[in-house]
Amino acid sequence: MAHSHQHDLIDLRAKLRGKDHRITKPREEILDLLGKEEHPVTAKTIHEKLSESCDLVTVYRSLKMLESMDLVKRFDFGDNTARFELICPDDNGHHHHLICKECRTVVEIDECFDSNLESRIAKKHGFAEVTHQLEFFGLCSSCQTT
Amino acid sequence: MAHSHQHDLIDLRAKLRGKDHRITKPREEILDLLGKEEHPVTAKTIHEKLSESCDLVTVYRSLKMLESMDLVKRFDFGDNTARFELICPDDNGHHHHLICKECRTVVEIDECFDSNLESRIAKKHGFAEVTHQLEFFGLCSSCQTT
């Protein structure tokens, strides 16, 4: 899910302006990098890929901010490490992943269950603003033979 | 999802016997406690509820072992802390949760999407042994007014 850097910056400036949030070099670099990634990446990976041009702490702080602004989405692949992906206007950031338990290969999944399920669950329990986290895990074709 | 301790122990003995795994007091206590819990609990909580009768490390080790034996299932509620639940023969350990983002209330969800979705995804990408992790997040009725 690659994105145009141009687009990101427009979004960024528009979205941040009002909130007393600044456009800084680390934030631009992080967004730029996320735009080039195919799959969610960890803060550590971002830090390394940026050749440590900014502090790891700044990566964490930037990601947290970008997440709160709905520019970035957090994923959990079950290894105690958060991964982040740029929110893509196409799917509104809503898609899932299929992860190989063995080699950790990641495949993007566009399909999802019918949204009726979610609204039914929300209604049944009186919850509002219901979202979900869904990831699939299995063995990829290469790892099945092992 | 309470369970009979009796049942667990039978299962436990049967399952562990073959694998050179021993039935120890900490493991019995942990399983016993999990059988009484309504929702997934953290290792720390287990440790506390057992009045620290065994070391926290032992709790972690036991849970890992029990998980590998499919007696216990790990859940992730998005707060960097693993939670564990006894696998219930009724639903084969397969159910999900609805968690309040605000107060962290947990509701068990029995519904799930059609299993065709999963098999379709598995087939499409050549994956085997595909499972999924699905949790719902929202605002419970009490927290909506806040």
Add this chain to the structure above:
DNA sequence: GAATAAATGAAAAAGGCTTGCATATAGATT
């Protein structure tokens, strides 16, 4: 009851993430 393989406890460390504080910098104001 002795042998032995596995489990435990205690201390330490690893790993992800956050916080406090002094310094630097973006963006507003002039």
Add this chain to the structure above:
DNA sequence: AATCTATATGCAAGCCTTTTTCATTTATTC
């Protein structure tokens, strides 16, 4: 373009969850 002020950064330290190491204890086998 110089100044100002609030926000962001870097660095060090710390927190929290989880893992590792290793000596000791304990469950199971014979």
